[in-house]
Amino acid sequence: MKKTLYRYIFNEIPPPFLVGMVTFTFVLLMGRFLKLAEMVVEKGVPFGDVVRMVSYLLPSFWLFTIPMALLLSILLAFGRLSGDSEVTAMKSCGISLYGLFPPPLLFSVLAALACLWVQVYAVPWGNSSFKKLMLDIAQSSAGVSIKEKVFNNAFPDMVIYADGLTPKGESMTGVIVHDERDPKAPTTIFAAAGTLFSDPRSHSMEFQLKNGSIHRNEAGAGYRMVQFQEYILRVALTDPTPKGPKKTSEMTMDELRHPPAGTPKKEVKLRRQELHSRLALPFSCIVFAFVGVPLGIQNRRSGKASGFSLSIAVILCYYIALSGFDTLGEKGILPPLLSAWGPNLLFLLGGGYLFMKTAAEEPLPLTALYQRVKEAVRTRTRKGAKA
Incomplete structure (x- = not known):
């Protein structure tokens, strides 16, 4: 019985996840489309090389689109289950919200592992391949761009x-x-x-x-x-031996873990912060599972548009917190471990609170406020239409 139920819930998540991946990746790529089109039209770069450039850029986008798509998929999946009263039917059969949590948790763990693989292997490969391709394009198309x-x-x-x-x-x-x-x-x-x-x-x-x-x-x-x-x-065309120290964002995981002897303490802290940040970002997928399930159930019949807006709002709050903690870590106010994992800890506590409130079938404060505002807007709209 549980296997069938878990399989049913699990199968609800991949379709919106793929839609979210495509949508969010396309939105992030829109900022590069004009530059890529300019390379094809004005500089005579072959279209095949532009496609390769896009493929090399994708891993760096996937670091952000995987957690975003995961949150969206959980919101839409549990929003549909709740909107069709399937969650109510499951609860009537004695299955609590904790019993519904293993499928989204398993999917979030798989997404976190995929995001970690992208962070450790795919992003360095994409960045190095992109730089090499840009150099080849500059050498091969410089003459073509001269008219x-x-x-x-x-x-x-x-x-x-x-x-x-x-x-x-x-x-x-x-x-x-x-x-x-x-x-x-x-x-x-x-x-x-x-x-x-x-x-x-x-x-x-x-x-x-x-x-x-x-x-x-x-x-x-x-x-x-x-x-x-x-x-x-x-x-x-480029300086083969760039001057100045290498940026922490360009270092490999091994370089971050093992700084050379004589490295200043400040540089060592920055490397540790970058290392923890790279590991903390994939873990956000698991955090979003705790946030997405209760919010998806509370969302009910608001539809997919509301799921998109809600996921974007949560993601925006998360990356604001991520930027704030990162700034505190760079200034030395917080240790590297806390500055990197602080946003995950903060949202994990918030998600746990939302999860327990939803499991106890208690209304969420923000949800009640949202319903009041929504009803007030509807009332004013009706009065304006009658007038």
Whole structure:
């Protein structure tokens, strides 16, 4: 009997979970769509490369969409069961709310394990693959983005003009290059012809210019002009050896766990906080199970739209608390363990309170206030319609 009941409740959760995953992931991707479309239309990046970029970005989005979709699925599943009076029928058979909790708890544990796998393995793979692909795109499409008889800004702090060029953009004639990488000595180069080459080893592009002149205006040295028959202009696409310390958000789990000898205490605390934060975020899936079940039952016949709005409200409150605790941890007010796990502990206590109140069939304070406000709005609407 219990196996059949548990299977029935468990099967209610995956469909809205998948809908939530697709919806929330699409919403997060909308902010990137304009930039991706610009890369396809203006810079000539192949559509296949754009699809690969999106696939590499997905793991970082899944860290947030998995807990959001889990909360939404539990709210909608138990909202439907409660709205169709199935929860009441189960209670009449002697099954309490505690007896209905194992299926959503099991699903939340599976979601937490999936989120942990994404955090430990998928996100580092996606970030490294995305950076490599962006570098390959910059090397392969720099020439494609240069258009003839147009002032192009394909490279940072540089403007390139070509009177004529081949279809692939590698060979050019009537070349003008204005270089402002050194603000103190802006340079303008005129060349009769030029060829563009990529150098993957040094992560740079080379302009091999022929039969031209270099015009430079240096501060304090005045105007200078140099004529050349052949000149090589190298443009770095990225710095292969970035300067400065590595950010904690870019470190691997092993680097966070084992800082090198001599690391300052402040840096060690930041690494511990980042480590605990990465572990605490997947655990939020289990926390949301305690919050979602009582809220879903109280939601009753409000519908899917109310479930979406309620889940977004809870998620918003959770991430506000997460940001606040994280700030307190960075300032040293809270220890790394408490700053990372504080939001989960706070919402777990709140979810436990809601769960016990719902199990005892006592009305929730917020639910009663919501019903009063709703009835007041309906009454005013009716009076306004009659008037």
